[in-house]
Amino acid sequence: MANYIPFQIIRDHLATFFHKVVSLVNPYNEITIHEYCGEYMNRDELYAASQAYLSSTCSSRARKLKADLSEESDKPSVTIDDYEEVIDTFRGVRVWWCACMRLPNSQTMISFYPSQDQRKYYRLTFHKHHRKLVEDEYLNHILREGRDVTVRKRIRKLFTNNPSSDWNGYGGSLWSHVVFEHPSTFDTLAMDPKKKREIIDDLVTFREGKEYYKKIGKAWKRGYLLYGPPGTGKSSMIAAIANFMEYDVYDLELTAVKTNTELRKIFIETTGKSIIVIEDIDCSIDITGKRKEKEEKDDDETDKRLPQMEEKDENNKLTLSGILNFIDGLWSACGGERIVIFTTNHVDKLDPALIRRGRMDMHIQMSNCTFEAFKVLAKNYLGILEHDLFDTIQTLLSEVNISPADVAEGLMLKDSRNEDVGACLMNLIRVIEAAKEEATKKAQQKLAAQENKKSSKEESSIVRPLDLEEKNSKDELAP
Ligand SMILES: Nc1ncnc2c1ncn2[C@@H]1O[C@H](COP(=O)(O)OP(=O)(O)OP(=O)(O)O)[C@@H](O)[C@H]1O
Numbered sequence: 070m071a072n073y074i075p076f077q078i079i080r081d082h083l084a085t086f087f088h089k090v091v092s093l094v095n096p097y098n099e100i101t102i103h104e105y106c107g108e109y110m111n112r113d114e115l116y117a118a119s120q121a122y123l124s125s126t127c128s129s130r131a132r133k134l135k136a137d138l139s140e141e142s143d144k145p146s147v148t149i150d151d152y153e154e155v156i157d158t159f160r161g162v163r164v165w166w167c168a169c170m171r172l173p174n175s176q177t178m179i180s181f182y183p184s185q186d187q188r189k190y191y192r193l194t195f196h197k198h199h200r201k202l203v204e205d206e207y208l209n210h211i212l213r214e215g216r217d218v219t220v221r222k223r224i225r226k227l228f229t230n231n232p233s234s235d236w237n238g239y240g241g242s243l244w245s246h247v248v249f250e251h252p253s254t255f256d257t258l259a260m261d262p263k264k265k266r267e268i269i270d271d272l273v274t275f276r277e278g279k280e281y282y283k284k285i286g287k288a289w290k291r292g293y294l295l296y297g298p299p300g301t302g303k304s305s306m307i308a309a310i311a312n313f314m315e316y317d318v319y320d321l322e323l324t325a326v327k328t329n330t331e332l333r334k335i336f337i338e339t340t341g342k343s344i345i346v347i348e349d350i351d352c353s354i355d356i357t358g359k360r361k362e363k364e365e366k367d368d369d370e371t372d373k374r375l376p377q378m379e380e381k382d383e384n385n386k387l388t389l390s391g392i393l394n395f396i397d398g399l400w401s402a403c404g405g406e407r408i409v410i411f412t413t414n415h416v417d418k419l420d421p422a423l424i425r426r427g428r429m430d431m432h433i434q435m436s437n438c439t440f441e442a443f444k445v446l447a448k449n450y451l452g453i454l455e456h457d458l459f460d461t462i463q464t465l466l467s468e469v470n471i472s473p474a475d476v477a478e479g480l481m482l483k484d485s486r487n488e489d490v491g492a493c494l495m496n497l498i499r500v501i502e503a504a505k506e507e508a509t510k511k512a513q514q515k516l517a518a519q520e521n522k523k524s525s526k527e528e529s530s531i532v533r534p535l536d537l538e539e540k541n542s543k544d545e546l547a548p
Contacts, residue, residue: 098197100208101169104189115208118215119191123166124148125218127155144222151189159207165194220342225249226317230335232325243338249318251308257449258302258309259442259473260435271431272314279406289405292396294424296416297435300474303412306435307346316408317343323350329391336395341406350411351418389420396428437470446473450480451490458494465498469505476500 106113124146128134133150149155154167171188195203227249236243255265275291282289293310295303311318319339326332339345396409411429413419424432438446440463447453479500480493 096197097194098200098203100193100203102191102193115212116189116191117219118212119166120148120215121146121218121222122211122215123155123168123191126214127157127166131155146222159210160202162195162199162202162207164199164203164207167192167194221315225311225315227251228317228319228339230319230322230325233327233331243335244319249311251312253305253308254312255309257445258305259438259445259449259476260302261439261441264433268310268431268433269313272310275408276314276406288397290407290409291431292409292411292429294416294429294432295410295412295435296432297414298437298470298472299414300472301435301437302473303435304348306433307344307410307412310408310410311344314344314408315342319343319345321345321347323347323387323392326387328385328387329394332387332391332395339407343406344408344410346410346412348412349414350423351413351415389423393422393428438466438473438476440466442473443476446477446480447494450477450482451493453490456490456494458491458498461498462494462501465501465505469501469508471501471504475504 102116102119103113104116128147128149131149131153133153134147135150136145136147138145149166149168151168151170154165157164157166169190169192171190193203195207225248226246228244228246230244231242255269258265271291279289295306297303307318310316317340321335326335336345409429411419411424416424416432423429443462443466444454444459447456447459476497479497482493
């Protein structure tokens with residue numbers, strides 16, 4: 070065999086030697102962050118974070134920019150163009166960023182990954198004295214800030230869970246989603262201003278509480294129970310919270326979940342910075358205290374009918390303990406920064422274990438329309454802060470229970486071209502008066518029914534002489 074050294078080996082040795090010589094005189098270090106990495110060529114999170122960070126922090130200093138519209142955002146994003154260098158400063162230390170691209174060695178290469186025909190990467194250059202700062206702190210800073218920018222810019226989504234029978238459809242997805250565009254905010258929400266302030270303060274404390282939750286050893290999540298009659302704004306409150314926190318919403322339909330195991334899988338698929346909602350929890354599933362009591366009463370018969378396996382294996386069905394685990398079991402802490410919200414029209418039907426403080430940290434009562442709440446609706450719907458008819462409306466609202474939904478309906482302009490505020494308020498007065506009449510009628514009927522019941526009870530307790538005779542003759546016949 071011929072004794073020669075292949076050209077490629079010589080070239081590699083020369084390159085290494087050259088690099089060593091250069092690094093002796095070059096005081097700068099470089100880190101490259103590739104767009105795709107790993108065996109399966111996943112998009113690298115640090116690359117995505119760097120891109121977001123550079124677009125928000127450094128792009129104003131760049132001359133050459135590029136813009137695109139990603140699926141995850143509704144606004145075009147502008148970032149530095151390829152081979153454009155920008156300077157960033159961290160704790161007084163300067164670093165240089167450059168977006169670079171490596172073309173494939175062979176033009177004939179066929180690739181299944183978009184990355185492989187153009188390998189994009191960022192080159193981060195810094196003085197070697199600052200290597201520790203960059204590795205230990207600056208890169209984490211990029212990751213944190215970049216993730217925040219991505220969350221701020223993303224399109225928020227409203228998810229709903231698919232029934233497990235469909236998990237092989239919808240691309241194998243456990244959740245389907247649409248863009249979340251509910252317009253409700255705390256400004257448009259009609260409720261007691263003090264209560265509203267309390268909720269906003271609680272949300273802000275939660276949002277800023279990452280370190281605090283870590284310190285006290287609690288998972289970074291918060292539970293809210295919203296209860297009150299229909300049409301008092303429970304769903305509107307959820308939307309207002311989502312808009313205020315800029316979170317996604319996972320609307321969990323419990324009736325589509327068959328077992329605790331399914332619930333766990335569904336939960337694991339949710340992400341941080343999200344609200345998980347179970348609406349009308351009392352109607353959703355057999356988990357309320359009252360139904361459980363009934364179950365216990367029927368126990369003897371059920372035991373005989375149900376297969377023993379099913380009774381023993383809790384994971385084969387959806388149980389109260391499965392839901393409790395979902396709220397505060399070990400795996401509920403994965404991902405962090407989550408809000409769980411239950412809504413109900415009948416708080417008294419719920420098992421106390423489900424809503425105890427610590428699980429549902431804040432119980433929020435959504436009430437019928439007060440005058441304060443009406444003023445918010447009048448501002449939203451008619452753009453007015455006061456009117457001569459307000460006094461009449463205030464008196465009427467103090468006399469009758471009417472939901473904000475009904476008041477809002479009464480304030481709707483019947484003809485959007487004719488914005489007669491007085492006519493709208495008169496219409497509302499008629500609506501409230503009709504509600505008042507209806508309530509009086511119902512109260513009278515209830516009273517009459519009670520009177521009837523009472524008098525028929527009294528009647529049946531009067532022992533008539535005929536009955537007495539009958540009883541005596543029976544007693545005589547008895548052995
Ligand atoms: N507190 C409120 N502030 C502003 N608007 C409200 C409020 N309550 C109700 N509304 C209006 O009434 C409509 C219905 O309210 P919403 O669905 O939020 O009530 P809900 O309590 O969730 O009702 P349900 O218990 O029947 O689901 C809303 O679209 C909104 O226009």
